Amino acid sequence: SVREILAELTGRKGGCAKGKGGSMHMYAKNFYGGNGIVGAQVPLGAGIALACKYNGKDEVCLTLYGDGAANQGQIFEAYNMAALWKLPCIFICENNRYGMGTSVERAAASTDYYKRGDFIPGLRVDGMDILCVREATRFAAAYCRSGKGPILMELQTYRYHGHSMSDPGVSYRTREEIQEVRSKSDPIMLLKDRMVNSNLASVEELKEIDVEVRKEIEDAAQFATADPEPPLEELGYHIYSSDPPFEVRGANQWIKFKSVS
Amino acid sequence: MAVVAAAAGWLLRLRAAGAEGHWRRLPGAGLARGFLHPAATVEDAAQRRQVAHFTFQPDPEPREYGQTQKMNLFQSVTSALDNSLAKDPTAVIFGEDVAFGGVFRCTVGLRDKYGKDRVFNTPLCEQGIVGFGIGIAVTGATAIAEIQFADYIFPAFDQIVNEAAKYRYRSGDLFNCGSLTIRSPWGCVGHGALYHSQSPEAFFAHCPGIKVVIPRSPFQAKGLLLSCIEDKNPCIFFEPKILYRAAAEEVPIEPYNIPLSQAEVIQEGSDVTLVAWGTQVHVIREVASMAKEKLGVSCEVIDLRTIIPWDVDTICKSVIKTGRLLISHEAPLTGGFASEISSTVQKLCRIEDYPFYKRGKQTKKSKLLGQAQWLTPVIPALWEAEEECFLNLEAPISRVCGYDTPFPHIFEPFYIPDKWKCYDALRKMINY
Numbered sequence: 001s002v003r004e005i006l007a008e009l010t011g012r013k014g015g016c017a018k019g020k021g022g023s024m025h026m027y028a029k030n031f032y033g034g035n036g037i038v039g040a041q042v043p044l045g046a047g048i049a050l051a052c053k054y055n056g057k058d059e060v061c062l063t064l065y066g067d068g069a070a071n072q073g074q075i076f077e078a079y080n081m082a083a084l085w086k087l088p089c090i091f092i093c094e095n096n097r098y099g100m101g102t103s104v105e106r107a108a109a110s111t112d113y114y115k116r117g118d119f120i121p122g123l124r125v126d127g128m129d130i131l132c133v134r135e136a137t138r139f140a141a142a143y144c145r146s147g148k149g150p151i152l153m154e155l156q157t158y159r160y161h162g163h164s165m166s167d168p169g170v171s172y173r174t175r176e177e178i179q180e181v182r183s184k185s186d187p188i189m190l191l192k193d194r195m196v197n198s199n200l201a202s203v204e205e206l207k208e209i210d211v212e213v214r215k216e217i218e219d220a221a222q223f224a225t226a227d228p229e230p231p232l233e234e235l236g237y238h239i240y241s242s243d244p245p246f247e248v249r250g251a252n253q254w255i256k257f258k259s260v261s
Numbered sequence: 262m263a264v265v266a267a268a269a270g271w272l273l274r275l276r277a278a279g280a281e282g283h284w285r286r287l288p289g290a291g292l293a294r295g296f297l298h299p300a301a302t303v304e305d306a307a308q309r310r311q312v313a314h315f316t317f318q319p320d321p322e323p324r325e326y327g328q329t330q331k332m333n334l335f336q337s338v339t340s341a342l343d344n345s346l347a348k349d350p351t352a353v354i355f356g357e358d359v360a361f362g363g364v365f366r367c368t369v370g371l372r373d374k375y376g377k378d379r380v381f382n383t384p385l386c387e388q389g390i391v392g393f394g395i396g397i398a399v400t401g402a403t404a405i406a407e408i409q410f411a412d413y414i415f416p417a418f419d420q421i422v423n424e425a426a427k428y429r430y431r432s433g434d435l436f437n438c439g440s441l442t443i444r445s446p447w448g449c450v451g452h453g454a455l456y457h458s459q460s461p462e463a464f465f466a467h468c469p470g471i472k473v474v475i476p477r478s479p480f481q482a483k484g485l486l487l488s489c490i491e492d493k494n495p496c497i498f499f500e501p502k503i504l505y506r507a508a509a510e511e512v513p514i515e516p517y518n519i520p521l522s523q524a525e526v527i528q529e530g531s532d533v534t535l536v537a538w539g540t541q542v543h544v545i546r547e548v549a550s551m552a553k554e555k556l557g558v559s560c561e562v563i564d565l566r567t568i569i570p571w572d573v574d575t576i577c578k579s580v581i582k583t584g585r586l587l588i589s590h591e592a593p594l595t596g597g598f599a600s601e602i603s604s605t606v607q608k609l610c611r612i613e614d615y616p617f618y619k620r621g622k623q624t625k626k627s628k629l630l631g632q633a634q635w636l637t638p639v640i641p642a643l644w645e646a647e648e649e650c651f652l653n654l655e656a657p658i659s660r661v662c663g664y665d666t667p668f669p670h671i672f673e674p675f676y677i678p679d680k681w682k683c684y685d686a687l688r689k690m691i692n693y
């Protein structure tokens with residue numbers, strides 16, 4: 001939920017990883033989280049797909065990575081394994097045209113990320129169109145569920161802000177470009193236009209939703225700043241799974257932390 | 262001692278209690294803080310969260326290398342790389358985002374000056390970067406690879422440990438990748454969390470064949486980096502990222518070398534030896550002055566500089582003189598490099614203990630060992646320090662390091678071995 005995400009960013013105990021993960025480590029039921037090394041989650045996804053297949057509950061695994069991470073070697077290892085064993089894994093490359101600051105033309109020999117799977121069929125999807133993404137995912141999930149093996153999807157999308165706190169986002173691209181994408185192909189705006197034009201909703205109703213959403217975010221932000229930080233004892237928790245809690249050695253001989261899981 | 266422990270524990274719990282309001286409201290808060298921080302006031306509590314855990318202490322201006330300029334750490338790295346590229350026409354620099362100057366501005370201006378075929382970006386592939394660097398180095402060109410953060414060096418771990426380090430050995434000196442240098446920002450930075458704050462030098466210390474070097478200041482960084490680049494062995498150069506801007510001092514413009522595998526005694530002393538590297542050197546310098554002021558204890562402060570092959574001789578001679586040793590680093594305690602220093606110092610092999618040496622006769626095994634060139638700094642060190650340090654120790658060797666947990670996000674101020682933890686460990690050693 002929004003509260004948990006914002007609380008995790010500020011390192012509070014109400015966060016989705018209890019405040020111990022930080023910005024890149026969000027976890028939830030069926031959401032196996034973000035990794036420090038981008039691309040490390042792709043073999044993980046292949047493994048989860050194997051578990052899905054094994055359990056026989058008709059589940060599929062969606063593994064997301066970016067255009068920068070698409071150049072990591074371990075992704076190709078995962079492609080090979082998934083194709084070899086026909087794992088129900090949907091590999092999704094979110095191509096927002098820039099790594100942190102490197103544009104795809106300067107980082108990749110082939111910018112057709114959906115073709116990178118080679119022996120895995122690939123779809124190129126307009127990531128800015130919500131309905132398009134939904135249909136593509138539906139198709140991909142049906143493909144995987146029918147036992148044909150993995151499939152690759154490249155979502156062509158965009159990133160407005162910089163990659164991280166230290167990246168201004170404008171040193172490698174022009175503000176005009178960002179503005180252009182924001183005004184012409186913003187996904188929320190496109191969906192709104194579509195809904196209004198086909199009389200599915202009126203502008204007022206959408207405005208109401210906007211107000212509600214704003215309120216929810218405000219509440220969440222409030223929670224994120226007011227929630228207490230995790231207690232100091234938790235410094236040592238959850239390192240291992242251990243029956244008797246053991247003491248974590250460290251800087252001080254007399255201040256020790258117990259590791260409990 | 263128990264009072265100190267209780268107060269320290271209470272103090273840490275107070276900090277964990279959250280909002281600054283708690284500081285003022287909890288009874289005895291002033292007392293606990295007053296005990297350990299005599300100069301602190303209640304108002305400082307709010308500011309103290311943003312203050313770094315160390316104070317950079319610049320070295321005096323070096324006179325023997327010509328004209329100097331005030332540079333901070335990243336500028337001194339740029340200067341060293343500039344000198345290398347100018348001197349060596351085969352030198353190339355590559356890594357993620359190095360072309361525009363690097364995420365820490367270490368390579369600013371180099372692409373414009375030397376051209377895009379000598380300073381270029383790589384895609385996001387650390388294993389590829391190091392493997393590719395080994396390839397360049399094997400042909401004889403100088404490869405200077407950058408890994409964007411030391412935490413990301415692990416995909417390249419196989420290439421470094423299995424390929425680069427063993428190349429000379431397994432080819433019988435037919436080939437080597439000695440002209441490879443890997444540079445990487447290292448260490449805690451205050452807001453790095455799990456994957457931007459690690460200090461992985463201990464993982465590489467276990468690998469014969471490479472050299473690992475960590476500077477403490479801009480002057481040291483430039484000299485050590487130039488030595489690494491010119492050294493005929495693959496080197497990993499870790500740059501403390503928190504010092505990139507925080508550390509500024511006078512650095513010579515011309516190239517100069519600082520020898521590798523030599524520790525530097527920054528401050529002479531007679532009661533305790535303090536050993537650290539990188540940012541932690543400044544922490545223990547402060548601890549040394551605190552000890553002098555409050556306990557009248559004279560500390561010898563040593564910057565190890567090269568992690569492997571490390572300068573056994575200097576450390577052992579110092580411990581023989583003082584009888585007490587405290588080693589401090591940010592990396593976790595178990596298996597951290599302090600454990601290697603600690604066990605070597607307490608039982609220094611006299612030459613009779615060295616397994617392959619027979620006094621007066623060079624055996625076949627010791628000759629083979631001599632051929633592993635990178636070991637040469639270590640073997641003379643073992644020969645020179647003749648006395649066993651163990652009998653000279655007045656107190657057990659103290660290691661003040663990070664906890665055995667992943668580097669925490671929100672708990673960072675409690676995790677790092679700051680000056681108070683080092684000071685307390687020192688007091689315990691003195692009173693042993």
